[in-house]
Amino acid sequence: MRLENIVALTNARLVSQPSITSVEGIAFTARKVKRGNLFIALDHAEIEEAVLNGAYGIVFQERTQISDPEIAWIKVDSVDNALLRLLRFHLMEKELDVYSCDLLTLKLAAQLPSVSDFFVLNNSLQEAAYKLWELEPKSLLLFSPELSNPDLFVSSKTIPSIKESGITIMEQTLFETSFIFDNIYYERQLLSPFFIPYLDKLLSFLKEKKVIFRIRSFNAIDHFRPIFTNHDFQIKEFGASDRVLIFEPDISLVMSQIDFLRSEAAWAKIIYIVPDTMKIERDEPAIFTYGSQQDIIEILKNNTFHFALVAAQESSLLEHPHFHRQNKQLTLF
The missing domain is CATH 3.40.1390.10 (MurE/MurF, N-terminal domain)
Known part of the structure; x- marks a missing residue:
């Protein structure tokens, strides 16, 4: 050059x-x-x-x-803007097939091992710069405008909606799903049924694009993440407790998750803890609002529940020093 x-x-x-x-x-x-x-x-x-x-x-x-x-x-x-401009020019010459999607779909796509001519842009531009530069011409690329600047690409399309579901759910719990896609059975995937519509749209898109991919097992992503605890909020193994904190950092997903929990766990005692800045259109006694992490801790300690959906927070909240009760030491004096 x-x-x-x-x-x-x-x-x-x-x-x-x-x-x-x-x-x-x-x-x-x-x-x-x-x-x-x-x-x-x-x-x-x-x-x-x-x-x-x-x-x-x-x-x-x-x-x-x-x-x-x-x-x-x-x-x-x-330097960041210069990097974007250089990459934009270089990628334009490669004639990539670029599609955008929501962040959840992108995170699911990042867990699918696939062939080299399909690239998921799920890192910052600096972290992904070398791989982007070395992409094969006419590769299929998937990105999310929530994570990456759309100006990186001369043009892009949106993943199309599906007309007919390609996934058949065989068994499910709130946090695991067994399903069939394209005549292949995937047993007990660590993936809540909440994510299945996103996965369905993604897999149907990849099939349409003739992308070869494999589903081995999904790792937990930082959305609708269940943490099993005892009554002292000590973390237990997956499935080893009847008390579960569910953390959702993306506030835009919270209302759909509330609807999901109401539909799929109607039998359970559920509380919903949301920021006091969040607009709630429903009059629901199970919805609590908070202004600080200390407020969340007090709400959790003062209520009985099977599931607690905690909005706009991550599971690191459980490391808060005020979360755990001080165990009293027995003494003869």
């Missing part, structure tokens, strides 16, 4: 008078720099190592000392 093109693409300023006019290849970490590469200084501290490793160009943001005037020093206002 010629220097003038790099400068134009990144809205940059060339602050040296280099003897070179072009670079070959790109590197995002100093240890991967090869002679002739353009180095994107995502970590300013790696610049000198990149120069020693043979970089012909340095794209940088912070003030730095020009240690080698023979190479190109390319000053930008934002």
Whole structure:
């Protein structure tokens, strides 16, 4: 790539008078720099190592000392924006088949081992930069606007809705599902039936696109996450307690999860704990509001329940020092 093109693409300023006019290849970490590469200084501290490793160009943001005037020093206002612009131009040449989806679907897709021409963008742009740069032409790429800037792509489509469900649920609990898809039986997947509509849409899309994938087992994702505890809120193994805290960090999913729990666990005593800033249209005595984590702790301690859905919080709440009762030591005195 010629220097003038790099400068134009990144809205940059060339602050040296280099003897070179072009670079070959790109590197995002100093240890991967090869002679002739353009180095994107995502970590300013790696610049000198990149120069020693043979970089012909340095794209940088912070003030730095020009240690080698023979190479190109390319000053930008934002390294992140320069990275996005360079990747956008590079990906445009690859003619990718780009689709957007919601964040839940993306997280499920990230757990499906698949062929190399299907890529799930589920990391930050900096973390995914190298893999994006090395993508095969015409690859299928899936991203979520909730996580990634849509401006990275010249154009994209949305995963289509399905006309007919492809998943048949055979057995289910609130937090596990056994199902059939495409004549294959998947037994006791650690996946709540709440997620099945998202998975159904994803698998049907991949089948339509003729993507080869495998379902082994799902790992817990940080949504509708069940934590089994005893009455002192000590964590127990999965399924080993009749008291469950369910954590949902995404407030936009909470109302649908309330509806799911009401439908699928009508027999149970359930409480719903939501931020006091959340608008609740229903008059429901089982819904409690909180302003602080201490409020949540008090609500949990002062109510009996089988399930407690805690909105806009993660399971790390259980590490709060005020959560656990102080055990009294027996004494003869």
